[in-house]
Amino acid sequence: MVFLIYSKAKFFILVVYLAGTIFAAYSKMKQATSHILIFLLLFLTGLSTASAKNNYGYFTDSIQTSTQSQAKAWLDSVQRTDSSRYWINVHPDVFFDNLRGFATSPLKFYEGRTNNFCAYSALTYLPLKNDPLGFCQFMLKLYQEGRASYNDVKFKPGKGILAEAGLLKYKGALDLNPAAQMWFLCLADRFKGYLNFVNLNFDKGDENTLWASTNFSKFNRMLRKVCRLKVRARGTDLIRPWIKDPYSHIAERLQRGTVFLYLNNKLLYRKKHTSSRFSIPTHYILLLDIQKVDDTKINIIYWDYGIKSLQQISPKLLRKAVFGITYAPNVK
Amino acid sequence: MKNYLLHIISASIILASCSSSRELTADYYRQNEAILVSIKDRYKKIHREKPFSFEVRDKNYDEVGIEIITDSIRYIYHFNPGENNLADTLQAFQYNVAEMLTLFADMKQMRCTWITNLDYHERGQAKFMVFLSLRHNKLGSKRKEKYFTVAFFDQPQFFDNKGRLLDKEKSRTIRKINGQVFYKINNRACFTLSGTFR
Numbered sequence: 001m002v003f004l005i006y007s008k009a010k011f012f013i014l015v016v017y018l019a020g021t022i023f024a025a026y027s028k029m030k031q032a033t034s035h036i037l038i039f040l041l042l043f044l045t046g047l048s049t050a051s052a053k054n055n056y057g058y059f060t061d062s063i064q065t066s067t068q069s070q071a072k073a074w075l076d077s078v079q080r081t082d083s084s085r086y087w088i089n090v091h092p093d094v095f096f097d098n099l100r101g102f103a104t105s106p107l108k109f110y111e112g113r114t115n116n117f118c119a120y121s122a123l124t125y126l127p128l129k130n131d132p133l134g135f136c137q138f139m140l141k142l143y144q145e146g147r148a149s150y151n152d153v154k155f156k157p158g159k160g161i162l163a164e165a166g167l168l169k170y171k172g173a174l175d176l177n178p179a180a181q182m183w184f185l186c187l188a189d190r191f192k193g194y195l196n197f198v199n200l201n202f203d204k205g206d207e208n209t210l211w212a213s214t215n216f217s218k219f220n221r222m223l224r225k226v227c228r229l230k231v232r233a234r235g236t237d238l239i240r241p242w243i244k245d246p247y248s249h250i251a252e253r254l255q256r257g258t259v260f261l262y263l264n265n266k267l268l269y270r271k272k273h274t275s276s277r278f279s280i281p282t283h284y285i286l287l288l289d290i291q292k293v294d295d296t297k298i299n300i301i302y303w304d305y306g307i308k309s310l311q312q313i314s315p316k317l318l319r320k321a322v323f324g325i326t327y328a329p330n331v332k
Numbered sequence: 333m334k335n336y337l338l339h340i341i342s343a344s345i346i347l348a349s350c351s352s353s354r355e356l357t358a359d360y361y362r363q364n365e366a367i368l369v370s371i372k373d374r375y376k377k378i379h380r381e382k383p384f385s386f387e388v389r390d391k392n393y394d395e396v397g398i399e400i401i402t403d404s405i406r407y408i409y410h411f412n413p414g415e416n417n418l419a420d421t422l423q424a425f426q427y428n429v430a431e432m433l434t435l436f437a438d439m440k441q442m443r444c445t446w447i448t449n450l451d452y453h454e455r456g457q458a459k460f461m462v463f464l465s466l467r468h469n470k471l472g473s474k475r476k477e478k479y480f481t482v483a484f485f486d487q488p489q490f491f492d493n494k495g496r497l498l499d500k501e502k503s504r505t506i507r508k509i510n511g512q513v514f515y516k517i518n519n520r521a522c523f524t525l526s527g528t529f530r
Contacts, residue, residue: 094456114511169499170508175453208511271528272478273391273445273467301405311408 063229063330066133071103074133078140086146089166090178095143098179102139103132110306111184112174115207118304119214119222120187122260122284125303126227126328139179142186151228155186160202168207173306184212187226193218216262216324219284223260223328235262235324238280246319247298251290253327259287261302262324267317281323357480357525360468361517367442372462372484374435375447382427385448386436387530391467393440399448400425413440443467445479445529450509454500461485463509465529479529483509488519497522 081092101108106128111121127135127150134150141148147156165185166178174180189202193215202211214222220233234241234249243249253259265283266276288308289301298318301310313321361368378384383401393413398421400407407425411418413436422429439447446465451458461483468480483497490498492506495516499505506513510530514522 114508170452170511172451173453173458176456176458269530270387270389270397271530273389273529307401307406308404309406309408312410 063130065131068103068106068132071132071136072100075100075103075136081140081144084143084146086162087143087165087178087182088163090143090182091166092143094176095179098177099136099139101177102128102179103136106132107303107308108306109180110173110177111180111304112168112171112207115168115171115174116209116212116214117174117184117188117207119219119284120184122286122304123219123223123226124183125286126223126229126258130227139183142182143179151226153190153225155190157186157189158202160204161185161189164202164204187222188212191218191222191225193221214284216281216326219260219262219324220326223326227328229328231326231328233324233326235322237323240319240323241325243325246322246325247290247292247315250287250322250325253325254287254290257327257329260324260326260328261285261287261322262326263321264323267321268311268313279320357468357523358517360480361482361521361523364442367438368464368482369484371435371438371442371444371447372464374431375464376449376462378427378431378435379449382425383449384427386439386446388440388445388467396436398422448530450483452507452509459486461509463530465526467529468525479526480523481512481526481529482517482521482523483514485520485522489516489522491516491522 075096080096083092084090084095087095106125109121109124109128111117138148138150142155146162147154149155165182168181169175185202185207188207188211191214192200193213195210195213195215195218199206199209199211206212215237216233216235217237220231223229224231234243250259250261262281262284264279264281267279268283268285283304285302285304287300287302289299291299291301293299293312296314297312298315299310299312300318301308303309385399385401387397387399389395389397389410395410396413396418397408397410398418400409409417409421411421419429419433422432443466444464445467446463448463449460450463451460453459463481463483465479465481467478490501490503492498492504497507497509497514497516499507508514509524510526510528512524512526514524516522
């Protein structure tokens with residue numbers, strides 16, 4: 001049923017995209033044709049990948065593969081390297097301090113302001129919680145060799161990415177975290193969804209543009225591949241999931257695993273006083289807990305922007321804000 | 333020739349409207365400097381002991397929000413200012429309720445919509461500024477940029493000859509705050525006009 005709804009949503013998005021590109025073809029024939037071809041190719045690839053996921057043949061039983069203390073001990077034992085010849089703007093001392101932060105305070109991992117890194121930050125919670133040692137080892141290899149694999153996902157960033165990490169500015173605490181910049185840029189470079197088609201190649205400043213954005217299908221795909229988890233998802237990029245009681249649905253899944261919500265950020269963090277008729281999701285959060293206070297209030301406890309938050313909202317707001325619910329069980 | 337003239341006239345109108353908005357906001361700041369600086373100073377004093385941010389969630393001040401930041405968690409609550417829930421919550425978190433309610437009343441009088449302490453980084457060190465947004469009536473309801481935002485710094489800042497906030501001394505890089513270019517009011521305060529208040 002889930003996959004039926006999911007494929008219906010994908011079909012809807014395909015129709016919308018094709019209509020848009022056909023319209024655009026009147027003005028730019030060549031560009032529109034190339035968009036259609038690329039989109040069809042990736043859409044079909046996406047479908048085949050999604051169906052292959054249903055077998056779950058390669059998962060093991062435990063999701064906790066290393067501990068924080070193992071990661072700290074490894075970081076103490078490893079010899080500090082010289083500057084990387086690949087990541088020219090990432091100083092080794094700062095890099096190692098960042099890795100220590102990953103291992104000791106995963107909930108302080110910060111995505112930065114005014115960029116499109118929230119999806120990458122949300123999913124990074126799982127490697128930091130379940131495999132801090134493996135993640136730190138991967139990051140060091142990436143730093144030293146300019147390329148590395150995490151859970152068999154190969155990361156081989158281009159020159160633009162290698163040069164940009166360490167230079168992102170005016171993003172709050174992310175300015176001081178070049179290791180996180182490396183990871184976000186690598187993820188955005190490695191995984192592509194249909195939103196990225198308009199801007200596939202990185203140029204300076206693209207962390208704030210569609211180059212870095214993440215549609216719901218791409219988020220679930222990244223989660224499956226990077227964390228090697230069974231992932232179940234309800235929702236789409238444009239239409240809210242048809243769930244009778246979102247609170248009960250989310251609370252029930254939260255008891256059995258990790259839940260991510262894809263939501264309309266403007267409802268959670270209001271930025272202006274005019275409301276738009278067209279509501280779309282733009283933000284990913286990791287949900288830590290959900291509690292019903294009374295019939296009119298729900299407490300949601302979630303993690304984003306490097307801090308745990310408790311926000312009191314109405315059941316109506318929960319229904320309006322949530323466009324996607326991703327659930328990863330605590331067993332593989 | 334006609335097209336050429338049309339372009340010149342449109343460009344002049346756009347330039348005139350930009351400069352009048354800037355003059356309007358700079359004048360507005362000068363006329364209300366005492367109360368704005370007082371709001372900033374009181375906010376900083378309370379924030380130093382118990383960090384928080386305050387927001388107004390609708391045009392008519394029917395719903396306000398407070399973010400109370402502790403070491404481990406940030407609490408975000410929304411209230412109707414007419415009810416007692418706001419005072420009860422402030423009491424529960426051990427704020428000086430009278431001081432806070434006076435601050436909020438002054439913010440309401442000035443049409444402030446958002447106040448927070450925002451971090452920025454200079455030479456690898458974290459620093460903070462007070463970020464205060466106002467819904468500026470004179471900007472009109474049809475303009476996209478409805479909010480007049482002031483950033484108050486502790487240290488003197490650097491500006492270029494157009495008054496734009498710079499990254500550091502002798503730098504040509506323009507410092508953006510929340511993706512916006514800020515303009516000089518004085519050495520420690522600058523402003524922007526924005527479509528969003530946070």
